[in-house]
Amino acid sequence: MKDAQKPDHIGLNALVTRLKEGRFVIPDFQREFEWKPWDIGDLMRSIFLDxxxxxxxxxxxxxxNFDALSCEHVYGYDGGDSNREHIVLDGQQRLTAMHYAFIAPDEKLPGRKKRYLYFIRVDRFMEAGDEDAFVYDWTKYGPKLLANPQSQYEQHMFPLAIVGKGGWALPDWFREYEAYWLARRDAAKADGDDEAAAKASRHVEDAKGFGAQVKDVTEQYQIAYIELDRDLEVEKVCDIFTQINSRGVKLDIFDLMNALLKPKGLQLKSLWRKAKPRLSFVESDKLNVYILQVMSILRQTYCSPKYLYYLLPGQAKPIRDASGKITQEVLIADEAEFSFRWKSAVDAMDSSIAMLRHPHEFGVTSSQYLPYVSILPAFSALQAHVASLPAIRRLDAQRKVRDWYWASVFTSRYSGSVESTAARDFQDVRRWIDDANDEPALIADFKHQFRNLELRKETRRGSSIYNGIFNLLVLQGARDWMKGTVPVAGDLDDHHIVPRAWAKKQVGSLGDSILNRTPLTAETNRHVISDRLPNEYLPELVANNGEQQVRDILASHFVSDKAFDILMRNPFTPEDFEAFIAERQRTIQEAIETLLVKRRLDLPVALRELDEGIEQVELRLREAIRTGLGDDAALVPSNVADKVDERLQRALKRNAAMDADHYARLEGQLEYFDLRELQDTLINKLLWPRFEARFGTKEVLNTRFGQFAELRNAIRHSRSVDAVVRKEGEAALLWFQQVLA
Incomplete structure (x- = not known):
């Protein structure tokens, strides 16, 4: 039997030499070098502290094997391939960090805009201040210091790049460092400066002590390694890699899929590299996993790591049927199907991100204002599902997806275990799309809970509610305070209405609440607000543009007339600030109800006003029936009562928190009457005498209901509203408003 595993050790000097010679290469299925500057510094500290x-x-x-695994050299290596010796299966991050710190290639650190250089402060190290002794530099100062030994000696900065030079470079540095401070000591003695001479003498001793310690580390520090035999099959090596990396620090599922797909000839990392630029708007290191999750949701509705395993081509998934019998199903037949489904998932995420960014759809002007990155798999899978529906069904389906999205944002739904939530939401919304009566409980929860949101506590950009409100302000068409136009989305940032400097002194962190912030351009913030109180900058705007125009512009930022008046108070006190944010909270909650709960976000501004009037008429019709029937639910016509009861029972089953007692009364049941059921109740033969005095004749009432319903349904279902429908509908609306007054 071959000696497949050979445990051994290698000294630091030897390892650095081999790194410099290009003996280590990285297989394509490994993740990219991801360590941050401080991670490299921590590794250096660990090595030098043994x-x-x-x-x-x-x-x-x-x-x-080098060719089959598409091996690449350690980041920053600039030599050829002739010295390739070992494929790194575990330890890539550590080896690359050592190469970067000790060899100091003239390369920017991945993910950074600058080159980083690493040093040890000799004086601090010898004072046992180990935490402060290891430093790195990314400014122009670093390369200049690296090229100037005299500055290094003077500032006690030992470049770790000296270790990588090999040969006599290391002992020469310490000899010259010691000689520099010997000369400084002698010069201080000659000048009679005893204090400077004593300090220089201490540095001379430090040079000797630190040099001895570095010599010990570079010559005696040992790194353990296991070497696998060169003749092991690729499949076996990938399996070993997977097992080792699934213990201890958990390996990202994308890397595990890389390892498992490699023997099948699929270059998953290559697929991701092609897809990454298309999704670059979103800043997240999980996007590659999200693509796999979209694939999984669309293929099997689940997306936790154990289900992603079944995306492997040819991998059988156990399925239990209704009788309890277990059968096997292959979800992805072959590599070609995997590639096709990967591309479809990338397309879905790309189009979903574009939709989220759109200022008239979801208003995410930049990645930092995306309420949840983790909602992308479910959102993208639902968008792909909607796109697969017959064209005539997509409008209603899209409205339901939008309802689910905003309900998720304002209930902070994706702040916990997201894989199970995404899978469940996909199934629930898909059922709702197929059956209008199967509304997810989440939607009802949102409708009941949004008024309880404590917006004053939303002070952290990045939380779902903070970002959701910022998105709503963009969707509202918040206009620029200087130009009166809607700014380009990329120019917007959230700025304070009452300046942060004043708020920090007077009201503390409350000044950072989303209630005191709004999307403005940097130019407006600089030239209009400029750290001044509203009672200073608003009068200037009014004087130059007219009060009503300024009020209208602020209204587009959910600043009501009442809030405007509060901001104009002089002096402006902490109590006035409290009154302002209380009024703005009311206005924003009202906007959430109008735009999201009542779905008026989809409507043009002119139709929103009509829809509000229609809603008031419906509420008054319910009240007229409740009063006319004396609160007696038993008087409701049986054909109407049966339909309403069916809807109510479904709603109560979905949401156990609903108040059953309230809906047992006529007042609660009327909330579940549709418009035609209100009409049928009013014109019922037995009940009509109760309403005749108010509505006149059945013929007139039926005509008005018909005109009213045409306008209402056109608006509610996003159908075009022609001139005749609108005129007749508005006449019916006016008639109902008069008779119900």
Whole structure:
């Protein structure tokens, strides 16, 4: 039997030399180098303090394996391929960090705009101030220091790049460092400066002590590694890689899928590299996993890691049927189908992100204002499902997806376990799309809970509710305070209405609440507000533009006339600030109800006013029936009562929190009457005498209901409203308003 695993150790000097020579290569299925500057610094600290940094897993390579796994050199290596020796299966981040710190290639650090250089402050290290001794620099100062040994000696900055030079570079540096401070000591003595001489003497001793310690570390520090035999099959090596990385620090599921797909000839990392630029608007290191989750949701409705495993081509998934019998089903037949479904998932996410960014759809002007990145898999899968429906069904389906999205945002639904939530939401919304009566409980929860939102506590940009309100302000068409136009989305940021400097002193963190912030351009913030109180900058706007125009512009920012008057108070006190945010909270909650709960966000502004009038008429019709029937639910016509009861029972089953006693009374039941059922109740033969005095004749009432319903349904179902329908509908609306007054 071949010696498949060979445990061993390698000294730091030898390891750095091999890194410099290009003996280590990284297989394509490994993740990119992801460590941050401070992670590299922490590794250096661990090495020089003689801490254990874990073992490496290396595979003795040969050309066919280097080629089969698309191996690349460690980041920053600029030599050829002739020295390739080991494929790194575990330890890539550590080896790359050591190469970057010790070899100091002239390359920016991945994910950063600058090159980073690493140093040890000798004086601090010898004072046992280990936490402060390890430093890194990314400014122009770093390369200048690296090129100037005299500055290094003067500032006690030992460049870790000296270790990578090898040969005599290390002992020469410490000899010259010691000589520099010997000369400084002698010069201080000659000048009679005893204090400076004593300090220089201390640095001379530090040079000797630190040099000895670095010599010990570079020559004696050992890194453990396991070497796999070069003749092991690729499939076996991938399996070992998967098992090792699934213990301890959990490996990202994308990397595990990389390892499992590699033997099947699928370059998942290559697929991700092609997809990444299309999704770059969203800043997240989980987008590659989200693509897999979209694939999984669309194929099997679930998306937790164990279900992603069944996306492997040819992998059988156990299925239990209604009788309890377990059968096997292959979800992805082959590599071609995997690639097709991957591309479809990328397309779905790309179009979904574009929809979220649109200033008239969801108003996410930049990635930092996306309420949840984790909602993307469910949202994208639902958008893909809607796109697969017959064209005539997509409008209603899209409205339901929008309702689910906003309900999720304002109930902070995606702040917990997102995989199970995404799968459940996809199933619930899909059923709702198919059956209008099967509304998810989430929608009802949102309708009942939105008024309880404590918006004053939303002070942190990035929370779902904070970002959701910012998005609503964009959708509302918040206009620029200087130009009166709707700014380009990319120019917007959230700025304080009452300046932060004043608020910080007077009301503390409350000044950062979303209630005191609104989307403005940097130019407006600089030239209009400029750290001044509203009672200073608003009068200037009024003087130059007229009061009504300024009030109208602020109204587009959910600043009501009452809030405007509060902002104009002089002096403006903390009590006035409290009154302002209380009024703005009321206005924003009203906007949430109008735009989201009542779905008026889809309507042009002119039709929103009509829809509000229609809603008031419906409420008054319910009240007229309740009064006319003396609150007696038993008098409701049986054909109407049966339909209403059916709806109510479904709603009560979905939402156990509903007040059953309230809906047992006529007042509650009337909430579930549709418009035609209100009409049928009014004109019922037995009940008509109760209403005749108010409505005149049945013929007139039926005509008005017909005209009213035409306008109402056209608005509620986003159908075009022609001139005749609108005129007749408005006449009916006016008639109902008069008779119900």
């Amino acid at each position: 801490y254990y940094i874990g073992s490496l897993l290396l595979w003795k390579g040969k050309k066919e």
